[in-house]
Amino acid sequence: MARTTPSFFRRIGLAFSVLFNAERAAQLQHDEAEDEQPAADASIAPAAEPQPVILRETTPEAALQLLGLLQREARFIDFVQEDVAAYSDADIGAAARVVHEGCRKVLGEHFSIEPVRAESEGSRITLAEGFDAAAVRLTGKVVGKPPFTGSLGHRGWRVTDTRLPKLADGHDASVIAQAEVEL
Amino acid sequence: MSTARYAIGIDLGTTHCALSYVDLEASDGEAAAQQVLHIPQLTGPGSVEDRALLPSFLYLPHADELTAGDLSLPWTAAQDYAVGEFARSRGAATPIRLVASAKSWLCHAGVDRRADILPAEAPDEVARISPLTASVRYLSHLRAAWNAAHPDSPFDAQDITVTIPASFDPAARELTAEAAQAAGYPHITLLEEPQAALYSWIQRSAGQWRKEVKRGDLILVIDVGGGTTDLSLIAVLERDGNLELHRVAVGEHILLGGDNMDLALAYAVTRKLAAQGTRLDPWQTRALAHACRAAKEALLSDPTLDTVPVVVPSRGSKLIGGSIRTEVSRDELGATLVEGFFPEVAVTEQPISRARGALTQLGLPYAQDAAITRHLAAFLTRQLGATAELDGFAEQPADSQFLHPTAVLFNGGVLKSELISARVLDLLNTWLEADGAPPARLLGGADLDLAVARGAAYYGYVRRGRGVRIRGGTARAYYVGVESAMPAIPGMEPPLEALCLAPFGMEEGSEAALPAQEFGLVVGEPVRFRFFGSSVRRQDEVGTLLDFWTDDELQELEEIEATLPAEGRRPGDIVRVKLHARVTETGTLELEALPVDGSARWKVQFDVRGDGSAAGDDAQAGVTAD
Numbered sequence: 105m106a107r108t109t110p111s112f113f114r115r116i117g118l119a120f121s122v123l124f125n126a127e128r129a130a131q132l133q134h135d136e137a138e139d140e141q142p143a144a145d146a147s148i149a150p151a152a153e154p155q156p157v158i159l160r161e162t163t164p165e166a167a168l169q170l171l172g173l174l175q176r177e178a179r180f181i182d183f184v185q186e187d188v189a190a191y192s193d194a195d196i197g198a199a200a201r202v203v204h205e206g207c208r209k210v211l212g213e214h215f216s217i218e219p220v221r222a223e224s225e226g227s228r229i230t231l232a233e234g235f236d237a238a239a240v241r242l243t244g245k246v247v248g249k250p251p252f253t254g255s256l257g258h259r260g261w262r263v264t265d266t267r268l269p270k271l272a273d274g275h276d277a278s279v280i281a282q283a284e285v286e287l
Numbered sequence: 288m289s290t291a292r293y294a295i296g297i298d299l300g301t302t303h304c305a306l307s308y309v310d311l312e313a314s315d316g317e318a319a320a321q322q323v324l325h326i327p328q329l330t331g332p333g334s335v336e337d338r339a340l341l342p343s344f345l346y347l348p349h350a351d352e353l354t355a356g357d358l359s360l361p362w363t364a365a366q367d368y369a370v371g372e373f374a375r376s377r378g379a380a381t382p383i384r385l386v387a388s389a390k391s392w393l394c395h396a397g398v399d400r401r402a403d404i405l406p407a408e409a410p411d412e413v414a415r416i417s418p419l420t421a422s423v424r425y426l427s428h429l430r431a432a433w434n435a436a437h438p439d440s441p442f443d444a445q446d447i448t449v450t451i452p453a454s455f456d457p458a459a460r461e462l463t464a465e466a467a468q469a470a471g472y473p474h475i476t477l478l479e480e481p482q483a484a485l486y487s488w489i490q491r492s493a494g495q496w497r498k499e500v501k502r503g504d505l506i507l508v509i510d511v512g513g514g515t516t517d518l519s520l521i522a523v524l525e526r527d528g529n530l531e532l533h534r535v536a537v538g539e540h541i542l543l544g545g546d547n548m549d550l551a552l553a554y555a556v557t558r559k560l561a562a563q564g565t566r567l568d569p570w571q572t573r574a575l576a577h578a579c580r581a582a583k584e585a586l587l588s589d590p591t592l593d594t595v596p597v598v599v600p601s602r603g604s605k606l607i608g609g610s611i612r613t614e615v616s617r618d619e620l621g622a623t624l625v626e627g628f629f630p631e632v633a634v635t636e637q638p639i640s641r642a643r644g645a646l647t648q649l650g651l652p653y654a655q656d657a658a659i660t661r662h663l664a665a666f667l668t669r670q671l672g673a674t675a676e677l678d679g680f681a682e683q684p685a686d687s688q689f690l691h692p693t694a695v696l697f698n699g700g701v702l703k704s705e706l707i708s709a710r711v712l713d714l715l716n717t718w719l720e721a722d723g724a725p726p727a728r729l730l731g732g733a734d735l736d737l738a739v740a741r742g743a744a745y746y747g748y749v750r751r752g753r754g755v756r757i758r759g760g761t762a763r764a765y766y767v768g769v770e771s772a773m774p775a776i777p778g779m780e781p782p783l784e785a786l787c788l789a790p791f792g793m794e795e796g797s798e799a800a801l802p803a804q805e806f807g808l809v810v811g812e813p814v815r816f817r818f819f820g821s822s823v824r825r826q827d828e829v830g831t832l833l834d835f836w837t838d839d840e841l842q843e844l845e846e847i848e849a850t851l852p853a854e855g856r857r858p859g860d861i862v863r864v865k866l867h868a869r870v871t872e873t874g875t876l877e878l879e880a881l882p883v884d885g886s887a888r889w890k891v892q893f894d895v896r897g898d899g900s901a902a903g904d905d906a907q908a909g910v911t912a913d
Contacts, residue, residue, distance in 0.1 A: 169334075172331070176331070179600055179606045181604075182604045182605070182606040183607070185604070186604075186605060186606060186607050186608075188607065190608075191607050191608065194612075195608070195610075196607055198598050198607075198612040199598070199600070199606045199607040199610050201598050202600045202606065202610065203606075205581065267336070267337070269330055269331070269334040269335055269336040270327075270335045270361070271333055271334055271335075272333035272334070272335070272356040272357065272359040272364075273356055273359070274333075274355070274356050275332070275334065275356060275357070276354075282332075284380075284602075286570075
């Protein structure tokens with residue numbers, strides 16, 4: 105029992121570390137290693153049957169809104185829906201400028217985006233125990249225990265603020281571009 | 288007013304409005320706690336976003352054009368028009384329903400500003416609104432946005448400053464104050480935009496401004512906004528060891544700004560495309576103007592770029608096949624923008640009148656000479672004597688051709704570009720060098736987009752005695768035209784004399800002396816007077832009678848009108864009155880007709896176009912017993 109519990113608690117601790125933070129997880133591990141009868145996990149530990157996980161349904165409204173913004177500012181839907189095979193790179197390049205400039209504007213206006221890691225790509229970094237596995241993805245020879253040292257392949261991006269327009273009640277967000285009729 | 292928690296500053300611009308505020312409780316000395324309100328506005332049908340700027344556009348949609356709720360704002364669902372970003376973008380495709388540049392119309396003496404005339408090109412079916420109403424709606428939107436964000440500090444209990452161009456005449460100032468009143472604003476104060484820009488610079492310097500300017504400095508503020516160019520001169524004086532700022536001169540009203548420059552560039556590119564055989568339809572032309580603005584900004588901000596590609600997207604859903612590609616080169620930008628609007632001219636050059644080109648839009652009296660540098664030269668030349676009476680100012684050398692500024696402050700988005708600001712500063716310094724004067728230095732660190740709103744809020748703060756104030760009062764002396772008494776000569780109008788009613792530099796809340804001259808007014812009939820202003824005659828006192836002046840000295844403004852109500856008198860009787868001027872606390876000029884027996888006061892109206900139409904009659908009815 106004394107040999108198996110640490111690895112069990114270790115896993116619980118890791119799960120918590122994702123939800124909270126490394127310090128909290130370490131603290132938890134420490135407390136529970138001392139107390140051989142952990143009360144907090146009593147309800148989870150004996151459960152033989154895995155509980156069904158309820159996955160969240162995302163609402164399509166915000167996604168539709170974003171598509172609408174990308175179409176309005178960047179002609180995004182027009183660009184992607186078009187068959188590019190028939191056109192020269194120069195033609196596609198010209199259109200891509202419209203799309204790029206507009207997408208940039210949408211991102212700039214509606215999101216604050218910053219890299220997950222501040223280090224430059226290619227540099228070697230060390231991930232301490234309890235690192236945020238939701239924000240950092242390990243690849244390659246993933247063995248052993250933290251701290252892990254490796255080379256930063258991509259800095260990652262994190263949205264720190266989202267500012268989507270507020271919608272009036274009953275507004276139909278599924279029309280992401282109105283048909284235009286000139287009178 | 289003394290219980291206000293915030294000092295609010297509102298920049299009611301030709302193309303954008305902004306609102307900034309200082310928390311009076313959290314501010315101390317020169318450290319003012321200041322923020323900019325993000326203004327909720329429609330950005331698409333049924334979609335509301337917060338933006339730092341509220342575009343000054345108003346869209347009047349067709350009844351079937353939008354669905355229910357498309358115009359809803361956080362504070363109302365009952366509005367049948369749109370203000371802000373959505374109005375601008377929707378109106379670009381349907382200009383007959385778009386009200387733009389309402390502020391330029393508000394100071395356009397050639398039209399009745401209370402009459403429903405906008406959009407000027409609207410067909411009869413569209414219910415037009417007046418320039419005054421448009422301004423009321425922008426101001427109301429800002430008030431509602433504030434109240435939505437600060438439910439505990441209602442707008443009406445705050446200290447409010449609204450900015451106006453320094454060149455606004457008494458009628459335009461009064462209309463702005465009237466618009467604020469109609470929008471439900473409590474007492475407001477008007478502040479000239481170039482002064483607001485300088486206040487903002489002072490505030491941002493956090494006390495350092497005292498080290499950057501010294502006694503005897505003359506600061507030239509050049510404010511090139513979206514629709515207007517505004518010039519002011521502010522002198523630095525010293526009294527009891529403290530620096531004091533005095534606004535000594537303001538320029539003419541010049542309807543010329545960044546929008547004209549964008550249009551000019553788009554026009555140049557359109558011509559280039561036409562030469563290559565590509566013709567653009569109106570929709571593409573607007574898209575091109577948009578793309579050119581982006582290209583302009585890219586070229587102006589990055590000196591290493593030589594050309595910037597410009598793509599006019601197709602209107603239909605085929606983006607790749609239907610787009611038109613061209614480019615804007617640095618040379619074209621230089622030729623159109625820098626040489627077109629900021630040419631290297633001699634300081635002796637005057638703005639020229641010539642046939643109007645691409646800049647004309649029906650109705651508004653745009654500046655005929657697009658060269659801002661020529662307007663600047665004329666301003667400095669005309670104001671040669673502006674500092675002659677100031678204490679601590681070295682006398683200008685006798686052979687000076689123009690007034691020599693020692694420092695320059697820029698304001699407005701156009702001057703964010705180093706290319707343009709450097710051209711203006713270099714040219715000014717070339718003029719100074721030729722006149723044997725030291726070069727002027729640039730006062731840096733200003734936020735050129737939001738400075739006016741910020742400065743206005745800061746002004747509300749310093750008015751409570753917590754910072755330096757710019758003094759100056761009215762920037763003009765005002766005169767009423769009097770026909771001189773002489774024997775009638777057939778075929779010749781009697782010569783006109785100008786009687787000074789309000790001297791130069793009247794401060795807010797002050798009254799001019801009562802002139803000795805009397806006028807006979809006919810009871811019940813409107814009587815009109817010719818009205819003049821001078822930005823250079825600083826010595827004239829109330830009662831000074833001019834029998835000769837040059838066009839440069841006195842500019843004729845709109846006629847003013849006095850109507851004596853018939854109550855208690857017989858229509859047709861003649862009452863002897865004196866004309867009396869005062870400047871209100873708000874900052875507007877008021878003229879009153881006072882009967883010699885002192886029994887009443889009647890307001891004399893500015894803005895009397897429309898021959899006493901409905902709105903005019905209402906406003907004239909107010910008689911206040913004295």
